[in-house]
Amino acid sequence: MSKKMNLLMFSGEYDKALAALLLANTAKELDVDVTMFFAFWGLFLIRDPEKATSEDKSIYESMFGMVTPKGPEELPLSRMNMAGLGKQMLLEMMEEDKTPSLTDFLNGARKKGVKFYACKLSVDVMGFKEDELLPEVEIITAKEYLVDALASDMQLFI
Amino acid sequence: MSKKMNLLMFSGEYDKALAALLLANTAKELDVDVTMFFAFWGLFLIRDPEKATSEDKSIYESMFGMVTPKGPEELPLSRMNMAGLGKQMLLEMMEEDKTPSLTDFLNGARKKGVKFYACKLSVDVMGFKEDELLPEVEIITAKEYLVDALASDMQLFI
Amino acid sequence: MSKKMNLLMFSGEYDKALAALLLANTAKELDVDVTMFFAFWGLFLIRDPEKATSEDKSIYESMFGMVTPKGPEELPLSRMNMAGLGKQMLLEMMEEDKTPSLTDFLNGARKKGVKFYACKLSVDVMGFKEDELLPEVEIITAKEYLVDALASDMQLFI
Numbered sequence: 199m200s201k202k203m204n205l206l207m208f209s210g211e212y213d214k215a216l217a218a219l220l221l222a223n224t225a226k227e228l229d230v231d232v233t234m235f236f237a238f239w240g241l242f243l244i245r246d247p248e249k250a251t252s253e254d255k256s257i258y259e260s261m262f263g264m265v266t267p268k269g270p271e272e273l274p275l276s277r278m279n280m281a282g283l284g285k286q287m288l289l290e291m292m293e294e295d296k297t298p299s300l301t302d303f304l305n306g307a308r309k310k311g312v313k314f315y316a317c318k319l320s321v322d323v324m325g326f327k328e329d330e331l332l333p334e335v336e337i338i339t340a341k342e343y344l345v346d347a348l349a350s351d352m353q354l355f356i
Numbered sequence: 357m358s359k360k361m362n363l364l365m366f367s368g369e370y371d372k373a374l375a376a377l378l379l380a381n382t383a384k385e386l387d388v389d390v391t392m393f394f395a396f397w398g399l400f401l402i403r404d405p406e407k408a409t410s411e412d413k414s415i416y417e418s419m420f421g422m423v424t425p426k427g428p429e430e431l432p433l434s435r436m437n438m439a440g441l442g443k444q445m446l447l448e449m450m451e452e453d454k455t456p457s458l459t460d461f462l463n464g465a466r467k468k469g470v471k472f473y474a475c476k477l478s479v480d481v482m483g484f485k486e487d488e489l490l491p492e493v494e495i496i497t498a499k500e501y502l503v504d505a506l507a508s509d510m511q512l513f514i
Numbered sequence: 515m516s517k518k519m520n521l522l523m524f525s526g527e528y529d530k531a532l533a534a535l536l537l538a539n540t541a542k543e544l545d546v547d548v549t550m551f552f553a554f555w556g557l558f559l560i561r562d563p564e565k566a567t568s569e570d571k572s573i574y575e576s577m578f579g580m581v582t583p584k585g586p587e588e589l590p591l592s593r594m595n596m597a598g599l600g601k602q603m604l605l606e607m608m609e610e611d612k613t614p615s616l617t618d619f620l621n622g623a624r625k626k627g628v629k630f631y632a633c634k635l636s637v638d639v640m641g642f643k644e645d646e647l648l649p650e651v652e653i654i655t656a657k658e659y660l661v662d663a664l665a666s667d668m669q670l671f672i
Binding site: 364366367368395396397414416417419420424477480481482483497498499501502503505506508511512513 | 519610
Binding site: 201203213214217220221224225227228230276277278287288290291292294295297351352353354355356 | 522524525526553554555572574575577578582635638639640641655656657659660661663664666669670671
């Protein structure tokens, strides 16, 4: 029987997202089933950069949607972000080594069939609409996440 | 045989605590056994807001107890806290959606029988007294935590 | 059959490293196999403080090596670091309780046979040379990490 990995994507930071997506892509190459469950700040990673809207949102939700990162490339680093300077440095170092970008890793995971779920409570509180997220994303409850996670061989909170 | 989830609560941040307690409450509804082990900053979440004391503490321990959050509602966000502004915005958005507060989730977990453990080493270093913590909390060693975690179906470091 | 614990060390912060190494040491006392896989900022913990070099590095890599922590004692706290003030306070409180230092815990783990792996991609991107890391450290790929993690009884992302 094939193995199963479940990642709870909470933090929404560039470097942690990079690590998680590298693991997700690598796991698929090993024929491991992969679920990524995006909650809270993690939702920023799966926003479709082209589709932000303020329609049908409260004032707080609209403001929140505008001041937060729209998609992978806008995520900050978890450390040494230094108003973007540290992130720029990391990106240059990645380019020197011909490392794929976060968007490349994200698209790789989408193509390889990693399952993308968004946390219903987080989506509701932050006021995101299903249309604002990548088309692969399905919205599920914490209960559905737990059933999947408990049936997995490893779970990480990232 | 029923499943078992073990959460190591390290960070002591409002949003992460909310996520963890939502999982803990949901897991109990699924008849999953839940252990929460509070270490380091995680201890702030299980301080009894009414019972802070400076008695029988060193100067460092007293200062530390005074400048750190006393109970769930004083915890900061892990991101975008902006001296409390971002947190206030999140709280307003939660209220718009009638989401329960962190204290509600915490009391829910206590009523549902989630097991609360505090890390002995952290309690000693930070100088907390058993009386300053919620009455449900039992103080255990890292060894006791590990035995419980290794016998669980999933473990998260939050 | 003996149990197995796998820790993914991502964050490179003093307090989280302390928690992880306390768990690693305690697990070995319980005869549990322990793997620590150091990625991204986590690599700072296993730099040999005596062996930083700029030889054979790009300008970005040299700069990066110089401005980042060299070994365990230079790591910042994940919270309340306050330019080192909060960390100094924690160190004083640890000394009052005669708690071993981070370096003690690290050396304990090395002596007890905890396996130390560094993430190849991270080492390449950050430009670290094998000689700059502790002699116990072996460089492996994300695939090798996953095979080990999936065969473990518990995995944490720290």
